Amino acid sequence: MRSVGSPLDGFGSPFGTRRGFSPASLFAGGTEGAWYDPSDLTTLFQDSAGTTPVTASGQPVGKMLDKSGNGNHAVQATSAKRPTYTAGSGLHWLAFDGVDDAIVTGDVDFTGTDKVSVFAGLQANVLTNAISMVAIHNSTGFNAFSLRAGSGANGTIGFSASSNTEISNATESGLSVPLLAVTSGTSDLASPVTTLRRNGVVRTTNVGPVGGGNFAASALTIGSDSGMLRRFFYGNLYGLIIPGKLASPAEIASTEAYLAAKTGVTL
């Protein structure tokens, strides 16, 4: 597939942050998806049953509530595999160890849409040539998407989406670690177009994947590949927002600005 430029390449968004913006607005009207906010301690629990709240930095996270209103809460039942809630310098994040940490939802039903947007505030501590999943929805085949750090080559991040028949991976290479960034990916299987953004700037736009179809109903895995067996993420997650739609330019700008503040990034 070919990579094409965008007329907005190299430019920040002209829209800025809307006053009073909340990511909840991305899910208005019943838009499927999920929003995770480690800075909101009311959403974090040490156990997967959600009975013991997280109250201090250094505690494991066995359950993280979805703030989108869709009830796509993420859990990790195995104690050694829980990421660690960490706070410092006014920031809050989940630390993933790159060995076995991951947290996973039940099925998130994206069968009603062929469009998705993924926003993450993160720090990647390694970007080797191994694929590492920040978040993935459905790795069992096509009709899937994933945000990656790294993405198959040294110093590379990527956003991958697949249709009924083809995978399109929009990547950016030449990056060094630790990489502190707001990364965003959008894909429209109907157009088709898949775009990767970092820190408010379009980095790659792919024409693809061709083949059409909608996304799947599948678990959302955060910190590793689906099944939690491989491709573990080593780094920090400051926020993750995944609406099952193509966010508008204004929504992209506002969401990235929101996550930049959560991540300690200046756009």
Place this chain on the structure above:
Amino acid sequence: MRLTIACPDALRDDANDLAMVLGFGPDDALTYVALNWQDEDGNLYAAASLDVPEAFTTTAQSGLQRPAWDTDNAISMAAANRAQAALVFSLTPVTAMPEKLTACVGDDALATLAAMGLVQVEVHL
């Protein structure tokens, strides 16, 4: 402190019983699953990494008792004891051994596994 553990294939079942004894419930039977680490001789290992209190190393090497939650005897205490007998603790990375459950202290889990002589291998789903 962060503890990173390399579990050889042959000890996986026993080590998962030990994980249930030292952990919190039956779901800790899935602590060692994927064999995605390999030593220079080609031996495969599952790895786990977690933050533990300082007292954990003492607890893990003391006499094991069936947890109160295990009223159905889901845990094989014999297996857990075998895993404990194979346990090697070190405050610095040591080379992983295919007949030992090697647990090393280190803040960076991936760096600890590398220092234990292990490289990551891709697991095919």
